[in-house]
Amino acid sequence: MHISEGILSTQILITGWAGTCAGVALGLKKTSDYKIVRTALLASTFFLASLVNVRIGPGSTHLSFIAPMGLILGWGAFPAIFVALLLQAILFHFGGLLVLGANTFAMASPALVVYLIFGKSIRESQNKISVMTLSFIAGALAVIMGASIAGAFLGLTDKNFLTAIKLLLAAHIPLALIEGAATAFLITWLKKAAPEFLK
Amino acid sequence: MKKNFLSRTLNSPPHPPEFRARLFLFIAMLFFISENPGFAHGVGYREISLKAVPLEFFYSTGEKMSYCETKIFSPSDSKFAAQSGRTDEQGRFSFIPDASGEWRAIVRDNEGHQCEAKINITEEFLKSENEIENVEQNHENDAPEGFELFIRALLGVSLIFNFALLIKSHAHK
Secondary structure (H helix, E strand, C coil): CCCCCCCCCCCHHHHHHHHHHHHHHHHHHCHHHHHHHHHHHHHHHHHHCCCEEEEEEHHHHHCCHHHHHHHHHHHHHHHHHHHHHHHHHHHCCCCCCCCCCHHHHHHHHHHHHHHHHHHHHHHHHCCHHHHHHHHHHHHHHHHHHHHHHHHHHHHHHHHHHHHEEEEEHHHHHHHHHHHHHHHHHHHHHHHHHCCCHCC | CCCCHHHHHCCCCCCHHHHHHHHHHHHHHHHHHHHHHHHCCCCCCCCCCCCEEECCCECCCCCCCCCEEEEEECEEECCCCCCEEECCCCEEECCCCCCCEEEEEEEEECCCCEEEEEEEHHHHHHHCCCCCCCCEECCCCCEEECCHHHHHHHHHHHHHHHHHEEEEHHHCC
């Protein structure tokens, strides 16, 4: 899902940075002291998840754990994803530094959206099946939203990317299902084993 | 009464003989051109032994960048591609440089990944008939692999936790 350096237009890069700066500032403000180590743990998971490849047909893609980031960290997902993507750009050469704002926005805003939509219901629900279902939907939706935002950035830069956008969305449907399943199992387990993580 | 085009044409007086002769020659010429496709462009081929620059593109995971859109830019024109096409199944693309300087090859996939290769072509390369040894490839942007990737991943995780502990210790003071 990383957009490489040199593809997006200046306007989109600036828009991405504006959204990311606002998100990171609010995220830092809303992250309480006791959540710092938790944020670091999930930032590390996100940082390493890109190295775990999932083969889908002739190609492959990697896990992102966008939804668990949002459901566990809330607003804190923005600074966590920003730091993880910054280190991925420097150490792995994924994405780039100029496009970091757009990439952070494309991945952190779905995390925040699923937190705002599903966070409260998942925390308050006592039914295991409903927690699992909601987490699955959150996980799948976050991936589709992330791909859609990345696709929108590409489409607004150049209309020639429209075919690429269709392929991008199609390629992320299997990943959405995998991430949905991973999110469902992780959140259900956390709700049982360490419910304080979701507070 | 107003006549339509067809009736006007059918009832018009006969054309003078010079006009009919010119019309005949014009139609004959059109017929000749259309019947002989080689009249405008002949085609052919020959085998040549120019030296090409073969490149291979891959993801950091080692997977080949197969069938990806590729554009080659010459040192003199960074705006319009000198050559364009797609990589093959193995992620390979070749081009034949005809000028010295820095040539750029940009490969994009359908997921927003882009790889840019910068190849310095020397005058010696253009003149020599030997194997491609004079090509200086810029690998600055190559993604790490294997053990280097593992070390970098470890460093990244370590940096994240150290950073978090630093913030936490400051928050406690």
